[in-house]
Amino acid sequence: MRTVFFISFLSFAVSLLHDFDESLGIVSLLKYRGLLSSPGEVVLVAMDETSEAELGVGNDLTRWRRYHAGLIRELHRQGVALVVFDLQFIRADPEVDSDLADAMREAGNVLASDCIQMFRRATEDFFGREECSESNKDSALSKNGGAGGELAEPLVALRRISANPQLQPALLGHAPFVLANDAEDATIRETWLYLDGLGEMPSLPVVAWAAYLDRMQGFEQSKPWDASYMDWLAELRRTCLAANGDRASQKVDQRLAGIVCGEESRFINFYGPPQTLRMESYSQVLQGKVADLRGKVVFVGKANRQYAAGKTDFFQTPLTDARTGKMAGVEIMATVFANLLEDRFIRTPLAHGAVYAGFALMLALLLSVLPAWTGYAATALFTVSYVLIALWLFARHAVWLPIMTPAFVMLPTAWLTSLVMARRELLIERRRMLAFVRRVFPQWAGTLPFAESGNRKATFAAMTHREIRGVCLATDIEGYTSLAAGRSAEQMWELLNAYYQVLGRPVGARGGAVADVTGDSMMAVWFELSESERHTAACLAALDMQAAVMQFNQTSGLEPIRTRIGLYVGEMILGGLESGQANHYRAIGDTVNTASRIQGINKFLGTQILACRELVDTTAIAYRAVGRFRVVGRAEPVDLAEIVAPEMGPIDGGFAVALSAFQRGDWQVAIEGFQSVLKRGTDGPANFYLALAQGYQNQPPIDWDGVVTLDAK
Template identity: 35%
Template structure:
């Protein structure tokens, strides 16, 4: 192999000596490099981690560079804030306010000529009867009030498949308000780890219209007869089910929707500019994806915002600005300490102030109306990433080495300028982090490597040169397996705790699901509290099992001690618990290398520990069963830990493991050690020593003697049985 590589290198060197062949060889190299960088960029971008990086970093930078911009005048937010509650002498929870206030507000908004009134408040429970009637009457008088509906998720048994079925139902507000309301809709934001950047237009299998969509459809009410006639419905007055029918028809037939949008936008249908705008927005909505990206207008309160209290107090100068506007009503605070119903976004302030849910809903409506939601780059982005990677790599390889950095900076700057201008002017989002922060540096680096290879005629000289700047193994990894180099994770030290409840299956069979759910919630309260108080993190909960981790950059005895003390705290808390029935719990602890990372795909990720330590801790926990113990730890977990009492139980090869592991029983703290336990440990140590020495008869005698004094000692029973089995086989 080495000889063949040497011969091949010699042939290439000879091949490069000719001017014509050298130029041809460089061209081939350029094509290979361009193809490799292009494919690498597509590979990274196609994975969820690449798209998440593009969203978290790329989209955020574009928003911040663009900064605040004027919000559309058609939408206004009425903010229920701490100032309003103080001036009205009411509680901060707006759901508990007298409904008469909402009735007055609705009447004032209707009198001011508001086109649509949207309450981003869930009126789940009845209030004072008279006030509720006043609010219901105001809703009926206005005729254009939309109410928030809560989307409730339920899990039902699927007896056929054995799995839980997830069912989502829309829970409307109380019937007194729901009947006169123009529409009821939820406002659902996609699941993301932390930052809100998207919203649902239509959600779930039933394609429920979200609150911003319902607001747009209500705002477009004047053009519904025209749209109905175009689609073929022909009704001049459309009831709610007809709106749903037209919507379903247009969403099911995108080609029809595109033709209608083209006719409306080109002026083929006679209508004024305002109605044309509303109808175009509606048709564009039905063509869009179900979860577009929010096109934020800036930090909190970038959308025109009026105080709830100022409108009730009769501030007349605010009323004219409400005519023909869509008014969203909900909680929106000016300061971080008073926040409720707020979400972390790209424009969240350093002070901690986030954007309120009602302003996000208003932003979504404004985006739909202006047809400026930010659409995901989609398949076009893959071609762009491929083209850029190929172009920049070919350029770097074709140019002399001393031109590469300047050309790279110029090309990257031009690419980013175009990306920013398209985003700022047309709300078009093109990927730039992977092209500029991954492909361009990698292409530059690879091209420079090739330039050095050409200059020094061989891989060894190239490695010698770059060895001054990077370790040899890193250079080899980048040269031979770029994917592995990019995806490699740094490991950390950690302690993993695995728990499992005994008799859970029997308990689940006897209890109703609702009772079992409440019982397990109380059970996990007992487990979680010690873990968190000792600095641990709950990594996973499945059924009756919990996985907790403690992590540090390197091995730390204090970290291992915290995990052990948490285990003892759990045992003590369970013993002191008054909850019935009792649920004995087995615990296993193991320490070693692990990686904490986000595991998942698409729109759902979980942050958890990865590594053999997790599997080993689970195996240790499970080994409590044959040993008859409650808390087992590996010897390396308690090595060097002070203040704890442990009992060595021997070395075992756990199920599914190849290497034997020394296990200890974690008993108690030193100050809690009793004389009886001390004698038990001493006697057990003698018996275990006899067993490990192969003296089965003496070991049996010692274990039997020990069990006569301590009949409940599980490890003694385990070893006595092992001795008896060996005697039988002897």
């Protein structure tokens, strides 16, 4: 028991520092390994400071276009295999586009980048490179026929913009290239090979890699002559995702299967700091002063030789520092292509969580079996051996095992925990929590099988679990993390103490029982009344909770608390738990998990109380249907309704007609219907479905069955 607690505590501590190895571990491993020789097939043509001065173009990328046709013809004359532009030819330039298109067609081997725009909450939080011209920076809603409104907070609207119509047909291929640039940690470590959220679209390096292999060696499964490389690769990935395991890879050429059927993103194996790959000046290549380019894959893009702060499209990588500066986006693109060509991405054969668990288990075993100081010495030796093996695997095979967290977090935590951990403290904590629940929810005592006689344990053991059918209600505080920030543990204790008293009273008053309290969440169950009575009681309790929390917010003097509630009906087990001298029941089962998932859907729809239709259809509670959802961890969809008032039955107002059109895939009718609903006022579900309908109108989902699938809790 002591060992189990030790492992649980250690795993919790490690989970708080999960990003430690990603931020520092890869940096340490790459610096230990040193430089790698880059593939000779890859060459960068840099639009650098020298070329800016010689060609008189300055920093304006649009002024470079007049020279691209000459560059393509010079590269074609030298027999390069591919020319890949890290540029987006979106805005038309009538003076040069005709000649540029002719040069692209003559060469027959030119690829260019598409623009991916991402919008969160309409016009707020716009993301897209500057080559996406100003005319394409309109709101995602207004661009697709919406009038005002906002996207739901968790949703991201994606839009792809390709080269202008005169240039696009002349390209051999085109695709987006998007880098994961986190505002909190701007270091680039990963790359998306596919954008599964945008119709399984491949990235430009993947398209270039497939085109290179096709032109050099060909594939057993040939690309259809009328399909672009991007569409062909997207269709192959959809085939993989629709199949399972080995059956998927058997349908794809083996040289493509590892990428097409693999993970959406990979960790980049950088060959060194900026300018490690072969780099030539644009003006020198244009003037024919650079030779030895036959058979090469040439990447063309903005890349300064002397790094200057403030330049756009330059990124921090694990191997950049104050001396080397940041790496140009085109060099990162070329690095990804080189990794594809050499099958040299950084690999993680085991999930880091599994490595942490195994490491924690070994530390726990050594510290539990061996005497104190011997155990410390053994764990230190084990950690050093593990780190040496991890360094060797990375240097030789690009296999990444975490080293920073095990060596600098887990080992010290294990030593400290082994000194201070005691079973007595665990029992005291359990008793304190049970005392808290008894004090806050006195009505719970009547539902618990306490026996004060000497035969108490025998009585409890006989009632250790009970299978019931009833209603489960789950609650959660919206924005709990922000609420807790800046407050002491004592202040949060006092706040939650008062909050749960307010929240728990409607449960007891409506004949229910509180089954569990965890952090900012509460579970309650109804099972002793008749079916119609408990359904009605649970719905009324939810409405009472909503009103009680509103009154609590008016008198608390703190920022308002918003409580989300979910209800589901089904089979449950009331399981008896014993801790020290205290006994209590706890509800477990799929019904409990589903109620919690339904509660979470409120944050997507902007609602407060959601319940399954099976529950509300047997009551006189006022509600409206809000659609069918497939939630995380559950294959069977649930049909949901929003509870809005104590009586009246189902309500409408035009929303149902729009929802019906959405479920049958009539996107335009659905968009018009939801917009009509929103004209009458703010409506969270209408906002949610309007955003989805507009996205599906541009990119219809495959095998649409009217069910909205949520990938997040």
